Amino acid sequence: MPKKALATAQTGAIYLELDGQLFPLVTCTLPDIVWDIAEQSAGAAVGLVRPGVLKLGDLAIGFAPGQMPALAGWVDEIMVGKVRQLDMSVVRADVNGKPRERIELKGCLPVELRFPQCDAAGKNPYLVEAIFRPESIAGGAAGEPVKPGVSGRQKKMLASNFVVSVGELPTGRIVRVGAFTVRRNPGSDVAGELRRPSIMGGLGRCSPLSLVVGGADYPVWRDFALEQVARGPVDKQMEARLELRDTSLKKVLASFDFRLAGLSGFRFEPIAQGIEAALETATASFSIDAVAFKLVGG
Helix, strand or coil: CCHHHHHHHHCEEEEEEECCEEEECCEEECCCEEEEEEEEECCCCCEEEEEEEEEECCEEEEECHHHCCCHHHHHHHHHHCCCCCEEEEEEEEECCCCEEEEEEEEEEEEEEEEECCEECCCCCECCEEEEEECCEEEECCCCCCCCECCCCCCCCCECCCEEEEECCECCCCEEEECCEEEECCCEEECCCCCCCCEEECCCCEECCEEEEEEHHHHHHHHHHHHHHHHHCCCCCCEEEEEEEECCCCCCEEEEEEEEEEEEEEEEECCCCCCCCHHHCEEEEEEEEEEEEEEECCC
16 A cells, blocks of 8 residues: 555544543554563473563553643652552544544553643643553454543643742743653562563652743842852752643643752853843752642633
């Protein structure tokens, strides 16, 4: 089949089925299926090679936060180390909404959530990537025509529409919030050579929150960092908030609340001779003690 015809035939949509509802995905990478190779001795000098323990890769899905109400719960579960395994399916449908393929994934544990960079000068949609570790994979019946569990008319979140607050520091000139990741490293418990490993949860953590600040706010942030150099790191937790808003910047669509453990880095950006002071910028990074996500508007 010609490439163009193949692309047309595959055009459609992909969904995550969770708790009986279907949620639209932007991207999806199904788990790799791999068997270890085991070598078994058979006689004095001859060895037999055979498939060993089954190992499944991770499921990676990309989506708009407004299309995935379970996201707030996944953030909390990872950060507190809660183990709540999910049964879910990935459903591929054609342009008419008729399912063409259903892959069932049992015992899925959320292990990583990747949140993108916010950039005031950017134009990209705000999309989240979630990584799950499944215990099993199987094919399922195609099922009935697709009826998404979330309306497709959700407010579109753009990575450029954001507002930040950090303690009492000025934040009106923050032009970029770096990407950050919430993750945990779950272990596995293998009982018997031919048993599939069961998943054990691990306490999660969040990568540092990085903010690029400039303009009139720069001197305040510079002095904040230099004061800590002179006196030593301040042993005082700060609260920070990142809000994702609509295009008017008046309506909050989603928000992150951070408890900051302290300033972990401050980098002065290079300034060429002749550039005005208003263009001076720096990147401040904070270690994160806790983070919570809330979906506000639909």
